[in-house]
Amino acid sequence: MAAGTEFSPAFAMLEGGFNVSVGEDEISQNSDHLKQMAIRKPPRHLSVVRQSMSTATLLQPMNTEFGVGIVAAKSGSDGKSEFLPIIRSGSCAEKGPKQYMEDEHICIDNLLEYLDGTEGFPPPGAFYGVFDGHGGTDAASYVRKNILKFIVEDSQFPVCLEKAIHNAFVKADHAFAENSSLDISSGTTALTALIFGRTMVVANAGDCRAVLGKRGRAIELSKDHKPNCASERLRIEQLGGAIYDGYLNGQLSVARALGDWHMKGPKGSACPLSAEPELQEVVLTEDDEFVIIGCDGLWDVMSSQCAVTITRKELMIHNDPERCSRELVREALKRNTCDNLTVIVICFSPDPPPRIEIPQTRVRRSISAEGLNFLKGVLDSNS
Template identity: 75%
Template structure:
């Protein structure tokens, strides 16, 4: 294909604010260069990068633990690139179980987890919870994750099949997300299938030069803003100053202006050193007029 020569160059910015809440329970991680971060011997393809957004609840224990350990767990399960998706699923399960076993962490603490692993041109998103990853493709928003809200049709069916209930959008009347790591006070026994799932949905995409950036944000952003609006802001900002950090600050500022009720965490990852180029609208030099022969 015309873009088989595309080699992404990863750079990122982030912004994390408490918003109107009393406590800050979000965490995030940005690794623009995996082989540098893990050591050359790790055998990760270059360019490689890793990003995560973790929206905690019931204290920060689960979010902080997951942020500190999830990449390590992914690397441990990484046998070959064909096994990437399996490695991600296993890492989420491992983090979830480690939270059950940890003596010094609050077992009723939980967190959503949204991760983006970049290996060359391959972008693999894993998501459990209601944070969201959105790709900016020449100005179009492409959602690469689904929000796991208890009320969404597929989650509702899964929850009810396992004997869970949804009251007023809350799983078992307790939790506004349908998937999370931790929350062992709700899950009960390890190994039992539970309405609150820790299993991520995993989505793989091959990047082309049409793909300009990825936005990762917790629900504090998406509760007040459409994916397309966020992409439009980021693209406009990048064309002005090419700084992903400033893009994140702009999104957070806009969400606060729109009265979000939550903590705000946003990560923007660019796939090229250059800013996006203006979108060319094909100009036709002929004035369109209805002619007689077009009518029969």
């Protein structure tokens, strides 16, 4: 090949179907590296061309129907945005491979209408919750029916949503213990999402999870409260509890739950099994497309990013959050989940997510015949 012949740079394939072109600095560095290798035979299987993600150029995805995972999406809106979400949702719940269905959930797309025009907070308003029961259905059913009432009746509502929600979790736990008609040894994890205007407050006690889809990126809005989690283990051990084979006191696979009063001390006392939620507040922007709320039957077999990728792809096809939730449940069953499945998909726009376009570029570099012959020699020595 004659000197000065144009030669396209090497490409690396990343997970998700992205091509990475090697930048000019890498080509220069590799040329120097190859010249050094000419002095001695390089070791076998040595990578001749090294890719550096710090200077790599992300090109258009090979499978553009997903339209996700691109780091170069436009930045989020600032606090001066006039964006207001238009909320719609869909849900799906399946017993799965278990003998009984112990999950409960709640979906309220128009909370202001549901509360009959309660004053003091801006529209739109919505409320969602997933409650993963264990040891029976009493705890999950009771919390689903009463948690919103405890929130709106709290003295902090709606001035301080986080305090009102925190108090409601604890009050619901105590009220459940006082109900003599229920099996107070049953328990439930609980995750709720309360939306007022642009503000969304996620509260979680247990191992359900809320994941925000932000222009194709998955952002976790809750933490799984497993006993082996470092912060939960520390809290448990400081309160006299122990963890055996990943189970709290050898009995429970979560570190926080409502109910389970056979494992708790007197009401109001600190104990290793806590009903107090962790809270996350989010101010929604145009980049926030949807939220997925699911019990651990989903997350045991699927990563947060995978769930966001599937949901975004489905919304781009049919724009139906209920069909998205069914698809996530179907995919979890295909992956052999061992638990009940409950999934809620909440969208913040009436339109499907837009395709994320990044201009495709072609980077071409010239390489001399000497360089090509040198590279051929190195490759031959590794064969």
